[in-house]
Amino acid sequence: MATVPDKPTLEGLEAKWRARWAAEGTYRFDRSKTRAEIFSIDTPPPTVSGSLHPGHACSYTHTDLIARYKRMRGYEVFYPMGWDDNGLNTERRVQLMLGITCDPSLPYDPDFTVPDPVPSRPIGVSRRNFVEQCAQITEILEQKYFDLWSDLGLSVDWSQTYTTIGAHARRTSQAAFLDLIERGLAYRIESPTLWDVDFKSAVAQAELQDRNLPGAYHRLRFTAASTGEAIHIETTRPELLPACVALVAHPEDARYQPLFGTDALTPLFGVRVPVLAHELADPEKGSGIAMICTFGDTTDVTWWRELQLDLRAVIDKDGTLVPNAPHGIDSEAGRAAYAELAGKGTKQAQRRIVELLRESGELEGEPKPIEHPVKFWENGTRPLEIVTNRQWYIRYPDKDAMLARGNELHWWPDFMRVRYENWVNGLIGDWNISRQRFSGVPFPVWYPLDNDGNVRHEQPLLAAADALPVDPSSDVPAGYTEAQRDRPGGFTADPDIMDTWATSSLTPLIAGHWVDDPDLFERVFPMDLRPQAHEIIRTWLFYTAVRSQYLFDSLPWTNAAISGFVTDPDRKKISKSAGNAPDDPTALLAEFGADAVRYWASGGRPGQDTIFDRNQFKVGRRLAIKLLNASRFALSQGEPGPDADITEALDRAVLVALAEVVDAATVALESYDYAKALERIEAFFWSFCDDYLELVKGRAYGGSGDEAAASAQAALRTALSTLLRLFAPFLPFATEEVWSWWQDGSVHRAPWPDAASLRAAGAGADPSVRQVAADVLAMVRKAKSDAKVSMKAEVAHCVVHGPAEVLEAFWLAADDLRDAGKIERLATEMADEFRVEVTLAG
RNA sequence: GGGCGAUUAGCUCAGUUGGUUAGAGCACCUGCAUGACGCGCAGGGGGUCGGGGGUUCGACUCCCUCAUCGCCCACCA
Numbered sequence: 001m002a003t004v005p006d007k008p009t010l011e012g013l014e015a016k017w018r019a020r021w022a023a024e025g026t027y028r029f030d031r032s033k034t035r036a037e038i039f040s041i042d043t044p045p046p047t048v049s050g051s052l053h054p055g056h057a058c059s060y061t062h063t064d065l066i067a068r069y070k071r072m073r074g075y076e077v078f079y080p081m082g083w084d085d086n087g088l089n090t091e092r093r094v095q096l097m098l099g100i101t102c103d104p105s106l107p108y109d110p111d112f113t114v115p116d117p118v119p120s121r122p123i124g125v126s127r128r129n130f131v132e133q134c135a136q137i138t139e140i141l142e143q144k145y146f147d148l149w150s151d152l153g154l155s156v157d158w159s160q161t162y163t164t165i166g167a168h169a170r171r172t173s174q175a176a177f178l179d180l181i182e183r184g185l186a187y188r189i190e191s192p193t194l195w196d197v198d199f200k201s202a203v204a205q206a207e208l209q210d211r212n213l214p215g216a217y218h219r220l221r222f223t224a225a226s227t228g229e230a231i232h233i234e235t236t237r238p239e240l241l242p243a244c245v246a247l248v249a250h251p252e253d254a255r256y257q258p259l260f261g262t263d264a265l266t267p268l269f270g271v272r273v274p275v276l277a278h279e280l281a282d283p284e285k286g287s288g289i290a291m292i293c294t295f296g297d298t299t300d301v302t303w304w305r306e307l308q309l310d311l312r313a314v315i316d317k318d319g320t321l322v323p324n325a326p327h328g329i330d331s332e333a334g335r336a337a338y339a340e341l342a343g344k345g346t347k348q349a350q351r352r353i354v355e356l357l358r359e360s361g362e363l364e365g366e367p368k369p370i371e372h373p374v375k376f377w378e379n380g381t382r383p384l385e386i387v388t389n390r391q392w393y394i395r396y397p398d399k400d401a402m403l404a405r406g407n408e409l410h411w412w413p414d415f416m417r418v419r420y421e422n423w424v425n426g427l428i429g430d431w432n433i434s435r436q437r438f439s440g441v442p443f444p445v446w447y448p449l450d451n452d453g454n455v456r457h458e459q460p461l462l463a464a465a466d467a468l469p470v471d472p473s474s475d476v477p478a479g480y481t482e483a484q485r486d487r488p489g490g491f492t493a494d495p496d497i498m499d500t501w502a503t504s505s506l507t508p509l510i511a512g513h514w515v516d517d518p519d520l521f522e523r524v525f526p527m528d529l530r531p532q533a534h535e536i537i538r539t540w541l542f543y544t545a546v547r548s549q550y551l552f553d554s555l556p557w558t559n560a561a562i563s564g565f566v567t568d569p570d571r572k573k574i575s576k577s578a579g580n581a582p583d584d585p586t587a588l589l590a591e592f593g594a595d596a597v598r599y600w601a602s603g604g605r606p607g608q609d610t611i612f613d614r615n616q617f618k619v620g621r622r623l624a625i626k627l628l629n630a631s632r633f634a635l636s637q638g639e640p641g642p643d644a645d646i647t648e649a650l651d652r653a654v655l656v657a658l659a660e661v662v663d664a665a666t667v668a669l670e671s672y673d674y675a676k677a678l679e680r681i682e683a684f685f686w687s688f689c690d691d692y693l694e695l696v697k698g699r700a701y702g703g704s705g706d707e708a709a710a711s712a713q714a715a716l717r718t719a720l721s722t723l724l725r726l727f728a729p730f731l732p733f734a735t736e737e738v739w740s741w742w743q744d745g746s747v748h749r750a751p752w753p754d755a756a757s758l759r760a761a762g763a764g765a766d767p768s769v770r771q772v773a774a775d776v777l778a779m780v781r782k783a784k785s786d787a788k789v790s791m792k793a794e795v796a797h798c799v800v801h802g803p804a805e806v807l808e809a810f811w812l813a814a815d816d817l818r819d820a821g822k823i824e825r826l827a828t829e830m831a832d833e834f835r836v837e838v839t840l841a842g
Numbered sequence: 843g844g845g846c847g848a849u850u851a852g853c854u855c856a857g858u859u860g861g862u863u864a865g866a867g868c869a870c871c872u873g874c875a876u877g878a879c880g881c882g883c884a885g886g887g888g889g890u891c892g893g894g895g896g897u898u899c900g901a902c903u904c905c906c907u908c909a910u911c912g913c914c915c916a917c918c919a
Contacts, residue, residue, distance in 0.1 A: 300919090419845090419913090422844090422915050535914085571912060616868085619868070679855090786885070788885095792874090
């Protein structure tokens with residue numbers, strides 16, 4: 001036990017306690033505890049992006065508040081940290097920082113060193129070299145994050161740290177994937193896929209984003225094959241005309257009913273396409289009849305499937321029109337027209353085909369400009385196309401089952417459930433988990449090659465469970481040798497990697513060591529809490545629920561606490577890309593201290609956006625300083641003897657009032673409302689400082705005898721102990737510092753305050769004593785302030801008017817008031833209204 | 843187009859099941875060296891609760907409607 005310092009300061013507390021907590025294992029998880037004794041948290045592994053902003057500090061503080069609270073409630077808290085270093089973000093960063101890019105055709109170079117200086121145009125390196133560099137970069141960035149989290153005071157057990165690309169995560173991910181295959185829940189199929197032409201990979205529905213773009217309706221003249229009559233359709237994508245495979249109108253649309261079952265000829269290319277009926281055709285849109293192309297949008301895919309149409313793909317994987325005219329364009333004129341478009345990007349192709357149509361007289365009027373939503377990959381810069389290729393999919397569970405899970409989950413705040421339900425209700429198709437990228441978890445799969453070198457896609461060779469993790473591009477399937485790789489009669493590796501969510505959806509399994517430590521897993525799963533941002537409900541939360549549904553037929557957690565964004569004062573989300581990130585949180589921590597940053601974060605209620613407000617940091621810092629000083633003062637009032645009794649009415653009343661604060665804070669924290677809890681604790685603390693400390697300091701110094709002094713000293717220490725523990729989750733550094741002055745062990749392992757024992761110490765006192773005393777003191781102060789004299793100025797006479805019960809309460813604190821207010825004569829008078837008459841001396 | 847949230851003092855936010863003169867902090871103004879804190883202490887001015895309508899003895903609190911902001915979703919003809 002240390003002593004109380006003369007001049008307490010916040011400076012250096014982070015470093016001091018960070019080191020002490022690490023050395024003493026204050027937050028170490030004790031795995032001998034049973035599931036019922038454990039509170040487990042499925043931490044969001046931050047994307048190790050290198051740029052930190054206050055949003056990180058905010059939401060991670062929220063989780064830590066709960067972790068610390070639960071720990072003090074007696075739970076053994078399983079609070080690991082993960083680093084999300086999987087996926088495209090890392091690839092991009094490495095390309096940017098090192099000037100290298102992955103070229104899988106190159107061989108591995110064991111002596112590779114990064115180019116210096118960074119070349120302006122990235123140079124290609126082998127996949128293995130590239131992945132190695134990814135690992136190195138993320139390691140450096142992870143250290144940065146570790147430092148921030150530690151300085152912020154996150155009570156993470158760092159021995160439980162995981163990464164989403166490390167061997168353990170790859171093994172878990174591959175094992176879970178093989179399990180899905182065995183049960184027929186994952187499959188690989190060639191089908192139309194949403195495709196980003198820059199990223200050159202498939203993307204999933206959950207990664208889509210609609211953006212409004214200008215476009216134009218082009219009115220094209222088709223002709224009925226038999227009668228030669230004109231059929232007008234309107235399209236925003238005339239460049240897809242060569243991919244047209246049918247026309248479609250609503251079955252009840254009288255205008256087009258006569259045409260159903262007949263054929264039409266496309267303009268320019270003269271391709272014969274059927275005219276069909278389908279419910280999805282909207283009579284209100286355009287001319288009411290649409291051309292179906294393979295593929296312009298997801299509706300085209302639906303029509304193509306349901307109407308069993310031809311495939312006439314024209315968009316290549318790089319977003320240009322394929323070199324050769326698709327089948328069906330047989331006429332010389334048609335081929336010549338297509339040749340004008342081949343190799344062009346969609347924009348140029350559109351420009352050219354409009355010219356051609358105008359020349360041929362098949363464009364009616366001028367294009368009508370409109371604005372319409374277009375699908376993008378959320379990180380992409382050009383609209384998505386739909387191309388056909390082989391992808392791995394995970395079948396979605398039954399919608400109703402997933403909705404039931406959403407209902408079963410406790411959402412904080414509850415209205416976030418709606419987002420989940422919206423998403424589940426809008427699901428289309430299955431979950432595409434393959435990406436045509438390089439850095440990620442590979443599929444543990446190879447395919448045999450027949451003697452002609454053709455890939456036997458339908459006979460995948462799966463890795464053995466005990467061999468995981470594998471990299472099929474360097475590991476060899478059972479029964480083959482490396483020499484047979486990519487040779488006729490040999491084998492070839494599955495070229496794809498898994499989408500980052502295919503692995504992130506397993507974080508409870510990765511952190512809980514499902515794959516290699518069933519004993520631990522049983523103690524932590526299903527987890528108690530998933531904290532996360534609302535923007536990834538449709539991805540991380542939903543996908544995790546899907547995986548858990550399949551593997552365990554249960555929810556992965558019982559609670560989901562959804563945090564909002566941090567916004568700038570204009571309510572714009574703070575992000576690197578928006579360029580409005582105000583300060584690196586490390587700088588904020590240096591300027592205001594961790595407790596101050598946490599104070600600001602604690603004001604952000606679950607599900608609501610938090611405004612970045614430097615003022616709140618200042619307020620938080622003052623609170624932490626006040627806590628140090630007030631504690632020093634309270635402790636310097638003297639130590640009560642071992643059998644000191646809390647006898648005075650005012651002392652008892654304070655403890656009873658504090659018991660109410662404990663109750664309120666506990667209720668609030670149980671429902672993840674840390675902001676309300678802090679508000680109540682803080683309000684009490686300031687009145688404790690301004691009123692109670694002022695009222696009792698004279699008595700505590702012995703002004704009214706030893707017994708009365710002991711009562712004050714004991715009450716001060718009881719209250720202080722309680723307040724420190726209430727504040728501990730919010731201000732872990734200042735509270736720990738004060739605790740160390742006079743208590744053993746860490747305040748963060750101390751029990752959460754108990755309202756019942758406070759009430760017992762308060763011995764049923766009337767809490768109004770405290771209120772009346774504070775009110776009278778305020779009146780006396782006002783009189784002095786109005787007279788512009790010092791608070792030390794003498795009061796000659798003070799008369800308190802009020803009802804009998806108020807006066808009775810007043811007299812119980814009269815001695816303390818007389819002392820604190822420097823009042824010579826006190827008197828009371830019965831009255832209906834409470835009123836205080838103050839006569840200053842002199 | 844559908845949905846979810848928000849709208850209370852200059853700013854950031856509270857406001858419990860509708861009930862006496864709507865609260866706090868910051869900022870601002872006026873004071874005060876008072877047994878810890880001047881990153882302090884005391885006091886003060888300042889909102890009629892986004893607009894409109896309704897229910898009620900009574901609404902910031904309930905209902906309807908409009909507006910603004912933010913977000914989620916939506917099959918791009």
